[in-house]
């Protein structure tokens with residue numbers, strides 16, 4: 001398969017620079033006139049597929065909201081991933097997995113192997129058991145043409161306690177994560193397949209100049225981040241940035257027309273990323 005980084009660059013060019021989240025919060029299910037149950041989850045997901053599948057470059061199901069419904073919720077997630085893929089969107093499973101290497105291997109197979117029912121184009125991972133513990137996911141992604149987004153500097157205020165701490169050579173923990181991801185992209189042609197997560201809510205981003213990979217920026221809209229924040233944090237790396245918006249688009253549902261209009265307005269607001 002063509003490497004994820006190249007497929008992502010192509011999708012952003014064709015569909016615009018946006019990742020839309022599928023985050024079926026109980027409050028959103030209710031606001032959409034749906035039950036907070038598996039039927040509601042199913043309908044919510046179907047409407048999202050219809051609204052985003054053929055229009056948005058990257059769709060990011062938040063795995064937690066599906067897991068909350070147990071095995072039936074995971075079955076909905078499987079169908080949602082397959083339908084988004086069929087519609088032509090890249091699927092980023094926001095699972096934030098991270099564990100010792102031998103367990104990481106199982107997480108990697110779940111999200112990144114060709115035969116898995118939950119296979120996605122990319123998955124989010126947490127490096128806080130040590131970046132090296134992510135090797136099974138990074139290796140499998142490289143082998144199957146898939147991608148990995150590593151949490152570096154997250155959008156929540158609590159993240160700074162860990163991520164701005166300094167290591168012995170003076171770099172922040174977030175910077176170490178970015179630099180380790182960069183090393184994984186060293187041989188990439190064009191955009192690499194190992195991305196990082198940098199919150200749009202931050203005052204300052206780590207140095208992204210050596211990354212050569214995608215930068216997912218969640219935190220736009222409901223968490224207070226703006227398009228101007230994305231521009232400021234992206235610096236010279238506009239073409240590598242993929243802003244994520246979830247609730248600020250989803251609040252326009254359940255109308256597919258309204259959801260698509262919200263996407264179009266949001267993409268318009270990020271037009272500067274394509275220049």
Ligand SMILES: O=c1ccn([C@@H]2O[C@H](COP(=O)(O)O)[C@@H](O)[C@H]2O)c(=O)[nH]1
Pocket residue numbers: 021023062094153154155156197198199218219220221222223244245246247248
């Ligand atoms: O640093 C991070 C990493 C991931 N997220 C996820 O992105 C979406 C944001 O949702 P909004 O409704 O647009 O706030 C959500 O799934 C988070 O788990 C993040 O916000 N920050």
